[in-house]
Amino acid sequence: MTGYLGSYLTLGLLLLAGVAFFGIAFSANRLLRPARPADPVGKRATYECGLDPVGGDWAQVQIRYYVYAFFYVLFAVEAVFLFPWAVVFDRPGFGLVTVVEMAVFVGVLALGILYAWRKNVLRWS
Structure with a gap:
């Protein structure tokens, strides 16, 4: 389809493909990921360069x-x-x-x- 409406059709198909890709990617992520983390305590721990965190979680900077x-x-x-x-x-x-x-x-x-x-x-x- 060429002409004035052809540009809108192309745009609509591109938007539809983008939304479909978005939906497929997030669905695949939900299906393929593990149901539970291996270490629930370690997963929620603060990460500081591979070392165990030292001190509290509040620090003031000038x-x-x-x-x-x-x-x-x-x-x-x-x-x-x-x-x-x-x-x-x-x-x-x-x-x-x-x-x-x-x-x-x-x-x-x-x-x-x-x-x-x-x-x-x-x-x-």
């Missing part, structure tokens, strides 16, 4: 670790944008415009780090 990790990821990703600029900068026709664009980009980054510094986010206390 927020400053996340803040430093966030800043690292932020500036590492932003530094990736400097490399294409450095490659294009030397080509003819990209002189002053690319310098101004990168100055705005680095200025926004500098404002972000200045804001974090002023709010004492970077102070390790």
Whole structure:
């Protein structure tokens, strides 16, 4: 079937095949899996790198670790944008415009780090 309705027929058949595959896969999983786990206590135990868990299940982590990790990821990703600029900068026709664009980009980054510094986010206390 070609034409306008042929596209919808193709889409409908593809959706039907997807739903059928989904149903068959989950039915096969239910039929082929074991009825009961071999070790019900071990199955529900906490897994820590193959070792038995030590201590309780509650641990507090300082927020400053996340803040430093966030800043690292932020500036590492932003530094990736400097490399294409450095490659294009030397080509003819990209002189002053690319310098101004990168100055705005680095200025926004500098404002972000200045804001974090002023709010004492970077102070390790």
